[in-house]
Amino acid sequence: MVDAALRTAPVPADPAVYDGVTITLGTPLERRSLRARDAKALGKLLGRKLPEQIGRSSEDVLCLGPDEWLLRAPAGTAVPDGAGLPLALVDISERALTLVLEGPRAIDVLQAGCPRDLRKLTVGEGRRTVFEGVEIVLLRTGEDRFEVDVWRSFASWLHLALTTAASHLR
Amino acid sequence: MTRFSAMSLFAKALGNHKTWPELWPDAQPKASYDAIIVGAGGHGLGAAYYLAKKYGITNVAVIEKGWLGGGNTGRNTTIVRSNYLYDESAHLYDHAVKLWDGLSQDLNFNVMYSKRGVMMLAHNVHDVQSFQRHIHANRLNGVDNEWLTPEQAKEYCPPLSIDPGARHPVLGAALQRRGGTARHDSVAWGYARAASALGVDIIQNCAVTGIRRGANGAIEGVETTRGFIASKKVGVSAAGNTSVVMQMAGLDFPLESYPLQALVSEPIKPVFPCVVMSNTVHAYISQSDKGELVIGAGTDQYVSYSQRGALHIVEHTLAAICEIFPMFRRMRMLRNWGGIVDVTPDRSPILGKTPVPGLYVNCGWGTGGFKATPGAGDLLAYTMARDEPHWINAPFNLDRFRNGRLIDEAAAAAVAH
Amino acid sequence: MSAYRLDGMGRVNRGAPVNFTFDGKSYQGFAGDSLASALLANGVSLFGRSFKYHRPRGLLGAGAEEPNALVSVDRGGGRYTPNLRAPAVELYEGLNARSQNRWPSLQTDFGSINDRLGRFFPAGFYNKTFMWPRSFWEKLYEPSIRRMAGLGDAPTEADPDTYSACYAYCDVLIVGAGPAGIDAALEACAARKHVILIDENDELGGGALADPALAAWLETSLRDLANAPNVTLLRRTTALGYYHDNFIGAVERLTDHLAQPGHGAREQLWRIRAGEVVLAQGAIERPLVFEGNDVPGVMLASAARTYLFRFGVAVGRNVAVMAVHDSGWKDALAMAKAGVRIAAIIDLRETVAAALVDEAKALGIRTELGSAVIGVAGRQAVKGIEVSRADGSMRQKLACDAVLMAGGWTPSVHLWSHSLGKLAWSDDWGAYLPDVPNENCRCVGACGGKWSFGSGLNIGALPSPRDPATFKAFVDFQNDVTAKDIALAVREGMKSVEHIKRYTTNGMATDQGKTSNLNALQLASSALDRPVQAIGLTTFRPPYTPQTFGALAGHAKDALFQPVRKTGIDPWAEEHGAVFELVAQWRRARYFPKAGEDMHAAVNRECLAVREGVGIFDASTLGKIEVVGPDAAEFLNRMYTNPWKQLEPGRCRYGLLLREDGFITDDGVSARMAPDRFHLTTTTGGAARVLNMMEDYLQTEWPDLNVWLTSTTEQYAVIALQGPKARDVIAPLVAGIDLSPEAFPHMAVREGTICGVPTRLFRVSFTGELGFEINVPAAYGRHVWEAVWAAGQAHGITPYGTETMHVLRAEKGFIIVGQDTDGTVTPFDAGLDWAVGKKKPDFVGKRSMARPDIVASGRKQLVGLLTDDPSVVLEEGAQIVLDPNQPVPMKMVGHVTSSYWSATLGRSIAMALVAGGFDRMGETIYVPMPGKTLTAKVVKPMFYDAEGSRLNG
């Protein structure tokens, strides 16, 4: 595994702290786009049980679509490439980075630009959605904790948008 | 027709304006006409006027399902320009601009045509290349269009921000000085008045419910909510509703209808001397003679006849306007409305004959029909009178979608790669 | 204490005086005052000038309906707002308000000459004149018309404030916090629903604020709601529009009422999705139409009531009331009991409910039934009125200093109508009421017609013994639309209400007809002699009241307007002085000037560096798509013009993508990483479009294929290393890959590591030189870039940008989709027939290329151009003709698509689309420019190393 000290990220490493919410750059993850018609076969290959309902997650795997899952595992986790099988595993570890929002007002900051009803996103669930037109994958990892995966080149914009929304909290 | 002038106004004023005649009498449908125009917008009324004035066909009816000028004519942002890229488009729109000039005198009705200049902003290297191509082509076509530096652009339009640090900095602009705006309602009313003075029947609240064709397939007339009206020539100029009308004649068309929104601000004292358009940030703006900032928004993404747009379209449009004109951020939106625009696959209009003998069509103007009003009217009239297209509208035929000779201005301005 | 402020009345805080200025004059009011109530309390009755005639105007109303009292408020530093309604401006310490549309002053306005000449400016006058002499229109007529128009002055500075936005969901949204709205909120709250209750005023309560009897109920109700966890109360929040599927836009004003705006957002846009919408917007009283009804001091009875009971301000010391509706009597009686002297109550009706008449008599109020006000004395303030019987008899003058109008009530059905809810005419109300809903929505209280103000008459104008064509009785106060204008419009053939509105501009002012539409309808109805229902109603348009562009734009300001996408290497380019250009959403380094270099010099240097040594280029923005699955090759074979099935793993191929209409939409080099895995590249701007197009075909047309698409654009940083020394530079850094030309030929791909980072190393070239494209995980892009940069120092490595990339590829005749093609160019037009699989039975776009016009001769074809004068660089976009001497309009045969100075060749080069270009090799074409005509020879678009020996070095 490559020396993590050589990494660069487009958003500040220091947490942005506001009254009611803290916004932090998440740690690097092993990300894979998992695609297959047959969830069982894919699960078997990965040695994980895949959630079958869109939005549900288990064992670091989030179901994003009828034939699409997102693996978000600790960096360094070994993942097969599924060569030759009727499925697709693609390394997207560095395509996105994670912004973590924590605090009682985290949901308000996200609702500033996300048109979904976030009260309906229960702990453990996640969805692909948008924030003011920028695509994100949003996971609710706690009552007051959310993780936002956003493509690298949009991260600085999203970070500014979220911190601005946080600064507007009343 | 009572001639309009300062003198007649003065004279009528002394009589407390009690003796003004109707601008256009409300006609009852006759059994038959030499020609029928479906749709009493500026285009349709213009066609009727030119049929009577230039081509000697005065036994004409314009039938309108609602009130005249109530469609896109009365809902658009009234921009007039002709600095199009392709020869076909440049000739088409410049034909209209030539008629705009002097239209008030021709109609004896002031349509408030204001040659304020239309300035199109270039925000990136590709825009610059694309605009240069337009300017060179326009020059050789005899259409005025000139390049302005950012500083010249700001001088021409002081509210413009040319901050090089902007998200979409202004790298320059293409200016057509002959371009401008006109009072949309006045255009419809002016044509209606002048046309009926020449004998044209204007029949409002009369919806077409069917199109009758004879054994040979040729047009025999139209069924309407007020009975059958016979005519061997029917010209359809129904904008967003063209598909529906054409299907009555058994024709499927390469058209889709989308909601388009526009809005105005509260009126303020003169601050905006021209028209500014930006395709990159999707906004266009001018100031009306009432003092309102007139702003065009984008279309919604889905086919609809609801004339009802979404709020997020307005959000994006006003964000764009404020980005280019930061001083307007505290201005307030007064009124926001929607229209239905009919769009062809190449975003250029269809103007000419149809496979049905005696049936003519003028449609597919998308978001840009107002500027063509006099030209489209004249060319539809010519095509109906001669039963053959004028050389200017000949390229805008239906066949191009079969043979591939598309006129795709938008594609020519394709996004940079 | 001014004589107009009554002790012990109203809700203002007498303990908190507030100083403010109006037209430079200092006044004092109280916390809780509006600008309108505070000025009234100071005896000010003149607030503004009308739009057209510049007539002196006072307050008509006490709320959103106000058409007359518009002011500009300037807080300094760009915080300037025109056209604010005085009743809606909250007083704060230091408020600085100005009247509008007058010169030199509000009291003496030269513009009022228009009023004297008013008869020459009837509705639509501008259509009838200003046409001769023609030349005067642009120079004189139009500018003067425009100078007259407009109300407040335009802003001149950028707005320093920020704005905020949010989405909100609730079970029940209630618009309007009057008694009906509050009741609805309490009910929904008790049902455990999540409720949002919004009201445009600074205080919740609506009509209850002007009704002392409800004060106690209001206090407890609001306390209960405020304490309920499931209720959100929003004050100073205007529901501006009602959109599809119970989506309501609303704007909350956060700082305009504060003496110190502070740093927070000025306004917040609320985008609310509600399960049910309850509209409780109340009703607006109608003015009466009679001569002099616009003199300052003539106002709505309900407004006077509000000023008295909410603000403790009497609108006059001797007040006359002109009513055709019971509510006028009730307001008059309430005010009389509160100590305001009522000079008389005049009512057009011969009989009025005995209870009202008796109470009036008991209070010693003079009553005139079957009578009407036919004139008002005074110009800038009411001095008295003239009254006569309905038939014009018994004319008498009456002294008073204010006239209250009670013309009945118009339910506020604006939002209901936005939602496309149906309306039905009510003779009781003389107005339209909500009928069949189109959304899950109901109206309560007055706006639903479920409230009684008593009964009254529905009339267009009061009777007058004078000829209605000879005097001004105002219908739309702000736009100066009079009863005779409506009559004129009808006379001139305007029969549809929309025509009448547009011809007279009735209802088009900043109040959008809140007080004028119904009166205009009644007038049109009698002029046309048709029932009101038969005339129709103008459509209600959002917003309910004007809302700022800033609030509607929400967060999207400055850096938040739209994302600028940057690569991981972008900061390095910035540190090294790159000049950037914006391409699609990205910003890319265009060139890297050294001190004193312009773009031309920098690009020349960069080009030569690549040709002679080695250059480094950030290609990370190129779109990338990973295509994986057993049917990957089959899928690409159907999408692209050329064959893919036989491509060996480890090899690359140029792919050309068409739209189904046969025109080029994208291109790029793609590699087969494994039998079932491809690494596609697309253009920078095309990435999203191409992926969406491929998903569309895959999901919709070929769902049977076992292949999946994943965007990997941002997974990889891409470092292009180009030039004869490229291999020497990376050799020491690469592990696990044999870089020798034999083992790693042109158009091949290998996997290994570079400075310890895993890489997909492409041997490809967009420059015609030996080249590599180093793909590494994006987070390590900058690290690898700097390592290569360091290793390259010994070889004179040079960073280059998009401009140099463009020149180098043009020297080789490589196209840029979107520059050398424009969406109307086929592969054959572009000379790319070699990239079209002849044997393939089908691929996207193939059939369209067989259409008559596409196979016809004379199509524009991509060729090279060499100017006869090698020092002349043609302008990109310049048009090409065959006969330079023909008159305008000229016959153009094409245009220059790419044109550069080639430092390598020491001359200019160009590419162009020219009609029948392939058959014109060697011909001279002409490029007419302003003042001169340039000449060039048509050549093959290949200017350098035609045999490609350098590629394979």
Added chain:
Amino acid sequence: MILIHCPYCDETLPELEFAYAGEAHIARPLDPSGLSDEDWERYLFIRANPRGRHNERWRHVHGCGRFFNAVRDTVTDKFELTYKAGEPRK
């Protein structure tokens, strides 16, 4: 901003997550080369564009990513139903 029911997610969601994709059930001909110019034009360009009931395609582009079909009234903009790609015209 309309609400759209995604038949794959089985959720009713704001339009901003979706992309309109034109008229539905216009299948790409199996053998385009065998088509006349008229038939090819019909496939490429001719659209029903009805005033009323419209079969159309949407993509839940910022969600599950799937294209699906819908029946919507183009006058009221109200959806009658949405259904998965591949299901017969409804």
